[in-house]
Amino acid sequence: MARMEPSGVMTGTCAEYEPYAESIDELFAGRGAARPHATALAGTLDRLGRLQLAATSRRREAIFMQQGITFEIPGADGGPSSERPFPLDLVPRIIPADEWTTIKRGLAQRIRALNAFVDDVYHAREIVREGIVPWPLVVSRSHFARAVHGVRPPGGIYCHVSGCDLVRDADGSWKVLEDNVRTPSGISYVLENRLAMTRLVPELFAGYRVRPVDHYPAVLLAALRHVAPSGSRTPTVVVWTPGPANSAYFEHAFLARQMGVELVEASDLVVRDDVCYMRTTEGLARVDAVYRRIDDAFIDPLEFRPDSLLGVPGLMRAYRAGTVAIANAIGTGVADDKAVYRYVPEMIRFYLGEEPILGNVETYLLDDPEQRAYVVSRIDSLVVKPTDESGGKGVFIGPKANEQEIQAQVELIEREPSRWIAQEVVQLSTVPSLVGNGELEPRHVDLRPFAVFGEDIRIVPGGLTRVALQRGSMIVNSSRGGGSKDTWVLQEDGAEPEPLRPTTQHELPTMRGLSQGDWHSQIQQQQQEQRRR
Amino acid sequence: MLARIAYELFWIGRYCARAEHTARVLDGVFRVNLQGRPDDPAGVNLSWESLLAMAGAKRSNGDSPPASGGTVIRQLTLDPSSPASVVACVTRARSGCHTVRDVISAEMWEALNTLHLELRDTDLAAALQAGPHSVYALIKERCALFWGLAEQTMLRDQARAFLDAGRQLEAADMVLRMLRVALPPEGGEEGERAAVHDGQAFALLHAVGGFQAFRRSSAAPPHVFPVATFLLFQHEYPHSIAASVAALHASLRAADPRSHDSAPVLRLRRLTADLEFRRGSVDASGLAALVSQIQGELELTDRDIATRYFAGADLRPHVLTA
Numbered sequence: 088m089a090r091m092e093p094s095g096v097m098t099g100t101c102a103e104y105e106p107y108a109e110s111i112d113e114l115f116a117g118r119g120a121a122r123p124h125a126t127a128l129a130g131t132l133d134r135l136g137r138l139q140l141a142a143t144s145r146r147r148e149a150i151f152m153q154q155g156i157t158f159e160i161p162g163a164d165g166g167p168s169s170e171r172p173f174p175l176d177l178v179p180r181i182i183p184a185d186e187w188t189t190i191k192r193g194l195a196q197r198i199r200a201l202n203a204f205v206d207d208v209y210h211a212r213e214i215v216r217e218g219i220v221p222w223p224l225v226v227s228r229s230h231f232a233r234a235v236h237g238v239r240p241p242g243g244i245y246c247h248v249s250g251c252d253l254v255r256d257a258d259g260s261w262k263v264l265e266d267n268v269r270t271p272s273g274i275s276y277v278l279e280n281r282l283a284m285t286r287l288v289p290e291l292f293a294g295y296r297v298r299p300v301d302h303y304p305a306v307l308l309a310a311l312r313h314v315a316p317s318g319s320r321t322p323t324v325v326v327w328t329p330g331p332a333n334s335a336y337f338e339h340a341f342l343a344r345q346m347g348v349e350l351v352e353a354s355d356l357v358v359r360d361d362v363c364y365m366r367t368t369e370g371l372a373r374v375d376a377v378y379r380r381i382d383d384a385f386i387d388p389l390e391f392r393p394d395s396l397l398g399v400p401g402l403m404r405a406y407r408a409g410t411v412a413i414a415n416a417i418g419t420g421v422a423d424d425k426a427v428y429r430y431v432p433e434m435i436r437f438y439l440g441e442e443p444i445l446g447n448v449e450t451y452l453l454d455d456p457e458q459r460a461y462v463v464s465r466i467d468s469l470v471v472k473p474t475d476e477s478g479g480k481g482v483f484i485g486p487k488a489n490e491q492e493i494q495a496q497v498e499l500i501e502r503e504p505s506r507w508i509a510q511e512v513v514q515l516s517t518v519p520s521l522v523g524n525g526e527l528e529p530r531h532v533d534l535r536p537f538a539v540f541g542e543d544i545r546i547v548p549g550g551l552t553r554v555a556l557q558r559g560s561m562i563v564n565s566s567r568g569g570g571s572k573d574t575w576v577l578q579e580d581g582a583e584p585e586p587l588r589p590t591t592q593h594e595l596p597t598m599r600g601l602s603q604g605d606w607h608s609q610i611q612q613q614q615q616e617q618r619r620r
Numbered sequence: 621m622l623a624r625i626a627y628e629l630f631w632i633g634r635y636c637a638r639a640e641h642t643a644r645v646l647d648g649v650f651r652v653n654l655q656g657r658p659d660d661p662a663g664v665n666l667s668w669e670s671l672l673a674m675a676g677a678k679r680s681n682g683d684s685p686p687a688s689g690g691t692v693i694r695q696l697t698l699d700p701s702s703p704a705s706v707v708a709c710v711t712r713a714r715s716g717c718h719t720v721r722d723v724i725s726a727e728m729w730e731a732l733n734t735l736h737l738e739l740r741d742t743d744l745a746a747a748l749q750a751g752p753h754s755v756y757a758l759i760k761e762r763c764a765l766f767w768g769l770a771e772q773t774m775l776r777d778q779a780r781a782f783l784d785a786g787r788q789l790e791a792a793d794m795v796l797r798m799l800r801v802a803l804p805p806e807g808g809e810e811g812e813r814a815a816v817h818d819g820q821a822f823a824l825l826h827a828v829g830g831f832q833a834f835r836r837s838s839a840a841p842p843h844v845f846p847v848a849t850f851l852l853f854q855h856e857y858p859h860s861i862a863a864s865v866a867a868l869h870a871s872l873r874a875a876d877p878r879s880h881d882s883a884p885v886l887r888l889r890r891l892t893a894d895l896e897f898r899r900g901s902v903d904a905s906g907l908a909a910l911v912s913q914i915q916g917e918l919e920l921t922d923r924d925i926a927t928r929y930f931a932g933a934d935l936r937p938h939v940l941t942a
Contacts, residue, residue, distance in 0.1 A: 281655075282651070285650075285651045285654050285655070285753075286651070286751055286753035286754075287751060287753075288751065289650070289654055289750075289751050289752075289753075290749075290750070290751075292654045292655070295656075296655075296656035297654075297655050297656050298655070298656045299652070299655040299656065305841065305842070309841075321839045344832060344835075345832075345835065346835065347832070347834075347835025347836040347837075347838075577656070578656040595669060595670060595673035595801060596673060596800045596801065596912075597673070597676075598673065598674070598676045598797060598800060598915075599676055599919075600675075600676035600677070600703070600704070601638065601675060601676055601703045601704045602703065602922075603631075603703035603712070604627060604628075604630070604631035604634065604712075
């Protein structure tokens with residue numbers, strides 16, 4: 088068996104696999120040399136062979152189109168957008184159990200700190216008074232929400248759902264690249280990817296015990312019910328979508344379906360006397376918790392943008408009155424701002440009295456003149472990001488930019504320094520991925536694990552692995568041509584599958600065999616037998 | 621109509637329903653068993669041995685190793701001689717359709733014949749090896765096509781009533797078998813064993829294709845008791861026992877001009893009322909007994925049907941071959 092060897096040298100597809108020199112590869116230690124936890128996988132990939140892998144890949148795209156597992160690519164220059172099957176690379180990413188334990192603990196710690204920070208910012212502001220985070224920075228964030236000053240949601244939970252982006256640096260250490268505590272998306276793809284993998288390439292699972300992910304909707308529903316202020320009634324939970332035109336509509340519908348709750352749009356919701364209701368065929372029905380997939384700014388035209396047609400007038404009043412829970416809470420965007428990001432390790436020390444388990448990427452704030460000068464001096468080796476954007480919009484990558492782009496970026500920074508941050512380049516780790524003809528090549532990846540904060544913080548094993556489909560590229564955002572991979576977290580007891588016999592310890596009932604009906608054959612048989620006698 | 625024709629139609633219905641249910645279960649269990657232990661007590665787990673028990677097939681005893689997934693999949697999909705296997709069910713349903721081609725619509729015959737030919741001309745063992753989902757998806761689709769065509773193209777006469785009766789009886793039988801396997805034998809167990817059974821209840825929902833329906837109809841977590849009561853009593857769910865028994869009752873009434881003194885109809889009427897009554901009163905500890913009691917009633921109904929409609933001939937082969 089291939090996987091008994093500590094790191095076997097393969098022939099065939101995997102033998103020619105050549106990791107990049109400047110970053111680490113998670114499955115291969117060197118040319119053709121699979122790491123111990125990847126030898127079984129490498130063996131299966133070789134056995135399946137290039138042609139079959141490529142064919143299965145094409146079949147997968149057709150199936151995703153049929154099932155509507157797609158996303159919209161905006162047309163160039165405002166042209167019509169097009170629908171694409173969500174890209175899934177068939178080679179999974181494997182995370183051994185002990186590594187996952189570190190990630191999980193690190194994330195839980197970070198989310199607790201971010202949650203405490205949001206609470207602090209809208210209440211006592213202790214971290215500001217201690218001089219750790221400057222108040223002007225906080226209030227100047229575009230997602231800072233004055234409207235929720237002094238509002239504490241049930242259980243003091245703000246960041247019900249979070250999806251921090253993790254990367255693995257060249258030294259193999261896991262780092263947080265971005266915090267997402269507003270409306271992170273992608274969990275539906277995690278579940279759909281796993282389902283597709285079990286259907287299309289079940290052979291790859293041979294030799295592994297991969298921890299399942301499909302309980303996420305149940306975990307989310309339990310958390311939403313936990314925070315719903317419904318007294319003794321069974322709480323009514325809804326998912327709020329901006330509508331079918333939204334690029335993540337597939338996910339909104341997916342979550343509503345999996346949780347068995349209504350998927351509502353703004354026109355379905357109405358607030359009467361500070362209580363939120365939905366319009367049903369039987370009149371108004373009380374809503375206790377809203378999982379909203381819409382930005383703060385659009386939630387309530389009376390409080391935020393008056394031009395918002397997506398919002399529900401009066402919802403903020405109901406929220407302040409504590410009659411409805413909104414997840415994530417209003418105003419959490421202040422915690423996932425890229426300038427505030429820099430202070431998260433300090434937050435962990437301040438609020439929790441712990442050392443951060445997961446580190447940050449070195450970040451420079453550009454409204455500090457000294458840091459700005461330093462950044463401009465070596466801008467061709469740094470990444471510059473707008474603080475309030477997501478989805479990879481407006482990101483400038485120094486080493487890939489030409490002279491003109493560099494000049495333009497410097498001007499942007501000088502004009503509005505507080506809108507930008509700069510970060511050191513991270514050499515994202517790679518995982519072998521299938522390219523057009525079924526060959527394996529290294530591709531850079533990141534990881535977005537999804538955490539749910541209800542009674543406790545629960546993190547689904549793995550998360551969404553995003554992969555940059557172009558050779559050498561580090562842009563993983565699906566809106567900009569990134570793909571995805573199924574992420575396997577292995578069970579603690581190692582990769583060796585244990586025989587699964589949960590019920591054989593106690594006796595299974597014995598039932599009569601399934602009956603059958605054969606009028607003809609039975610009668611003919613009887614007759615033939617009689618004749619023979 | 622001829623007893624023989626009624627009998628054929630009844631069994632076409634049974635075989636089609638059995639093929640479809642078995643395909644669903646195998647597909648569901650294969651998927652959950654590919655992965656590791658669930659992170660959550662409400663996760664999914666259903667062993668291959670349970671499937672053998674469900675099909676009433678011979679199982680390994682305590683000394684020999686448990687049946688592997690591959691073995692069970694092949695046995696319950698390919699074995700041409702076992703009445704539990706998908707391929708055998710399709711073959712038999714198809715040969716039944718061949719016999720009653722004049723009674724059913726041409727399109728229905730074509731649908732089943734096409735499935736039979738597809739299964740015959742595919743290297744099924746290889747397809748199962750590569751990924752059983754495609755095989756089971758085909759079977760589910762073709763069965764749905766068959767029933768859809770029956771709805772669209774077949775006369776709603778006595779023949780149709782017997783076809784439906786067979787389908788409903790088999791559907792109820794399959795779900796009851798799965799419940800028997802998944803429920804704790806005595807009910808109300810604590811600790812790990814109960815958690816295992818909880819996982820099975822969840823797997824059960826996936827296996828009968830009722831997960832989404834359960835989520836939409838019930839606010840309860842997918843634990844053994846709410847799932848079992850959903851599968852037993854939820855009229856609105858087409859594969860629930862209550863719905864199947866009611867539909868079976870309706871079919872026999874439609875098939876029988878003198879249904880007021882028909883033993884199977886009377887028995888089913890009583891069972892329907894019983895189910896309605898027990899819905900409000902049953903607790904976790906009584907579930908397993910209730911399920912096995914319903915199984916017994918349906919077995920008697922099956923015999924009553926043979927006695928009354930199929931020329932009194934008790935042709936059930938497990939009796940004949942015994």
